[in-house]
Amino acid sequence: MNTLTDVNQTRPAVIIRQLVLKDWYFVRFPMAAYLAIGIGAAILMSVPHQTAYLIGSILLLSVVVIVGIHLVFGTVTHERSQQTLPMIMSLPITFTQYSAAKLIANVGGFAIAWSVLLAVTVALILTRENLPLGLLPFAVIALTELFAAFVVILAVAMISESEAWTVVTMTILNIGISIFLNLIGSIEAIGTHMGGPTAVWNGTALLILGIEILIIVVAIAVTLAAQSRKKDFI
Amino acid sequence: MTTTSAIRLSGVNKHYTHFQLNDVDLRLEKGHIMGFIGPNGAGKSTTMRIIMGLIGADSGHVEVLGHRVPDEQVAAKWNIGFASEDMRLYKAATVGWHMNFMKSIYPSWDDDYALALLSRFDIPADLRVKGLSHGQRVKAGLLLALARRPQILLLDEPTTGLDPVARTEVLNELIDVVADEDRAVLFSSHNTRDVEQISDQITFLDRGRIIDSRDKETFLDSWRRIRFEAPANFDMPELANVTSSQLNGRLATVTTGSFGPEITETLTNHGAVIQSVDNMTLEEIFVSEVMSSRDGGAA
Numbered sequence: 091m092n093t094l095t096d097v098n099q100t101r102p103a104v105i106i107r108q109l110v111l112k113d114w115y116f117v118r119f120p121m122a123a124y125l126a127i128g129i130g131a132a133i134l135m136s137v138p139h140q141t142a143y144l145i146g147s148i149l150l151l152s153v154v155v156i157v158g159i160h161l162v163f164g165t166v167t168h169e170r171s172q173q174t175l176p177m178i179m180s181l182p183i184t185f186t187q188y189s190a191a192k193l194i195a196n197v198g199g200f201a202i203a204w205s206v207l208l209a210v211t212v213a214l215i216l217t218r219e220n221l222p223l224g225l226l227p228f229a230v231i232a233l234t235e236l237f238a239a240f241v242v243i244l245a246v247a248m249i250s251e252s253e254a255w256t257v258v259t260m261t262i263l264n265i266g267i268s269i270f271l272n273l274i275g276s277i278e279a280i281g282t283h284m285g286g287p288t289a290v291w292n293g294t295a296l297l298i299l300g301i302e303i304l305i306i307v308v309a310i311a312v313t314l315a316a317q318s319r320k321k322d323f324i
Numbered sequence: 325m326t327t328t329s330a331i332r333l334s335g336v337n338k339h340y341t342h343f344q345l346n347d348v349d350l351r352l353e354k355g356h357i358m359g360f361i362g363p364n365g366a367g368k369s370t371t372m373r374i375i376m377g378l379i380g381a382d383s384g385h386v387e388v389l390g391h392r393v394p395d396e397q398v399a400a401k402w403n404i405g406f407a408s409e410d411m412r413l414y415k416a417a418t419v420g421w422h423m424n425f426m427k428s429i430y431p432s433w434d435d436d437y438a439l440a441l442l443s444r445f446d447i448p449a450d451l452r453v454k455g456l457s458h459g460q461r462v463k464a465g466l467l468l469a470l471a472r473r474p475q476i477l478l479l480d481e482p483t484t485g486l487d488p489v490a491r492t493e494v495l496n497e498l499i500d501v502v503a504d505e506d507r508a509v510l511f512s513s514h515n516t517r518d519v520e521q522i523s524d525q526i527t528f529l530d531r532g533r534i535i536d537s538r539d540k541e542t543f544l545d546s547w548r549r550i551r552f553e554a555p556a557n558f559d560m561p562e563l564a565n566v567t568s569s570q571l572n573g574r575l576a577t578v579t580t581g582s583f584g585p586e587i588t589e590t591l592t593n594h595g596a597v598i599q600s601v602d603n604m605t606l607e608e609i610f611v612s613e614v615m616s617s618r619d620g621g622a623a
Contacts, residue, residue: 101429102398108428116416173412177465179378180406181429182398321380321394324373 102187109178109191113165114199120160125203128153132210138220150207154233155264157203158240161196166247167256170324179323189248189317193310196244200237208233224286227295228274231302235270238305239263245309249316274298328390330354330476330508331375336384338370345370345532348384352510352525354475357502359519359540360512361610362529368512369408371529372480375510376406389475402430405469408480412461413453419464420449423471430472438471445493459490466494470501477501477509483518495522516607526606528613535617536581540606547604547612548583552576555595563587567616579604579612 114121131153134146169175179188211229215221243263247256275281279294331352338345345367352358362368373379374386377397386393388400413422419442427433442449445463453461466482477498483491499522501507513519519526520540527537536543554576560569565582576596580587588598604612 105429108425112425115421116414172415173410174414176378176406176408176411177413177468180376180401180404180411182401184398322378324378 102183105181105183106187106191106194109183109188110195110198113192113195117161117164117199120164121157121199121203124153124157124160125206128157128203128207129210132207132214135211136214136218136221138218143220150211151232151236151267154204154207154236155267158200158236158243159260161199162240162244162247162256162260165195166192166244167253170251171253176324184318185320185323186314186318188323189314192248193244193313197241197310200240204233204237222285222287223289224283226289227291228280228284231274231280231295231298232271234299234302235267235274238302238309239267241306241309245313248313327353329387330356330389331510332385332387333371333375334385336371336374336381336386338374338379338381343367343370343532345374345381348532348534350527350534350537352508354506354508355502356525357498357509357511357523358525358527359516359523360510360527360529361514361516361519361606362512363514363614366529367532368529369410369480370532372406372408372478372510372512375478376404377401403475404478405472405474405476406478406480407462407465407469407482408478409482409484410480411465413464413468415454416452418450418452419447419456419467422453422464422468423449426468426472432473434471434473437473438467441467441470441497444497445490459486462486463490463494466497470497475507477507477511479509479511481512481514483513483515491518498522516605516610520606528610530614530617533617536613543606543609544603546582547609548580548587549602549604549608550578550580550588550591551599551602552578552591552596553599558595561590561594563590567612581609581613581616 128150131146131149135143135150137143137146169178179185183191208230211233212226215223215226215229243256243260246259250256275284277294279292280298283290283292329351331350333348333350336345336348343365348367348371350371360368360371370379374381375388375393377394377400380394389403391397391400393400413419423438427435445460445467447456447460447464447467453464456464462482462485466479469477469479479498483494486494495518498509498511502509511519511523523540525537525539526543528535552575554571554574556574558571558574558576560571560576563569563578563580566578566580566587568577568579570577578587578591583601588601592598
């Protein structure tokens with residue numbers, strides 16, 4: 091006969107899902123607004139005018155960065171500073187399960203917004219004549235760098251439990267975006283093909299993309315490992 | 325057949341830079357309300373958080389309903405309702421949203437009871453938490469803990485900041501909870517009147533140590549303040565179990581935590597004229613215990 095305890099012990103997946111839905115519920119309106127702005131920015135990029143393209147691309151990058159900031163502060167940092175963490179940690183979950191829920195909510199939430207923006211960007215490059223197809227690898231690398239930066243910021247926020255360290259990491263990585271993009275553009279194997287008629291996925295482009303994906307995977311693994319070793323949760 | 329305690333702590337230690345919980349032993353059986361009394365910073369919240377598995381003890385053994393904490397904290401937490409003074413609800417969400425959230429997690433959630441509490445506590449379900457008064461927020465937190473029908477309630481300063489009416493509502497609800505003999509409540513407070521009103525067991529904590537733990541009636545029955553008039557050149561006799569004694573001119577006061585007729589007999593034999601033997605309130609007992617503990621024993 092199944093006791094209530096037996097039934098309860100099969101429920102961590104249910105609780106993790108509820109925690110993810112809870113986090114998304116609290117950021118649903120700003121995320122929808124950012125998504126709309128992001129799509130608007132992508133459309134602006136397709137206008138056959140250099141200024142419009144520049145404004146659109148800056149706006150697009152900014153929106154992706156802001157989505158990340160909002161998610162990390164809205165679901166991780168504020169949970170601690172606004173003292174809602176004791177209520178959540180009093181639920182029948184381990185800290186590892188709680189951390190898994192945070193990662194799913196944040197990485198998942200960011201991935202949804204990011205994927206839409208990536209799809210729109212790729213679609214524009216593929217369909218608009220004023221945007222060279224050679225821009226595609228650079229655009230994918232640039233957007234993936236934003237994803238990697240977001241996951242690193244999330245990892246720092248969760249592991250350090252410190253608003254100050256989160257802000258410092260966020261500032262450094264976001265300032266680093268323009269440096270990174272300039273650096274990537276200046277690499278001959280990337281830069282020379284950006285204005286070309288075909289997308290060149292050479293070894294350099296794939297290596298950079300691979301490193302970015304590796305950073306994402308390692309940051310997630312380190313976060314889970316660090317969180318599972320903690321003894322004090324509040 | 326052995327019965328499982330609701331909560332059992334033995335030799336629990338937790339060290340922080342400016343505070344240390346020392347060798348805490350505690351036992352709470354089902355069907356009882358234990359008042360956990362201590363001044364601010366005594367270690368009440370730390371102890372409760374260790375019981376909940378929210379922080380880990382450096383050493384010692386913690387067991388809740390037979391489950392070792394923190395290793396088996398998930399199994400333990402299914403049966404614990406926790407509310408604490410520093411626990412907040414989501415300001416942007418309504419109480420109704422919080423109720424649905426808890427209901428989605430706990431199969432034991434009791435809708436009828438939750439609605440009854442909502443009405444009894446006078447909490448609007450459709451109002452966002454940020455629009456509630458402090459008292460309503462505290463009561464909403466308690467509602468969320470109570471309506472899942474846990475076997476143990478851990479309440480850390482649940483009545484702090486509540487007006488007398490709200491406090492009475494909360495305390496009455498807790499008394500109803502332990503009408504069910506399988507349930508237990510650990511209730512921390514520095515308000516001894518609340519604790520005296522509802523608890524049947526009392527534990528005093530000070531500076532990270534448990535200084536006394538007994539059932540309430542024993543506490544109240546065993547403590548007395550004896551006032552007497554001392555003769556000239558009165559020399560205070562050696563009295564067993566006296567926690568404090570004061571001689572002010574010819575008027576003297578002796579406080580004891582294990583009163584017996586031998587104390588008044590000894591005083592009378594030394595020429596004292598007993599003026600009164602008074603019962604003490606829990607607050608007076610608590611203060612005496614703390615002062616005695618800090619002085620390292622009888623004054």
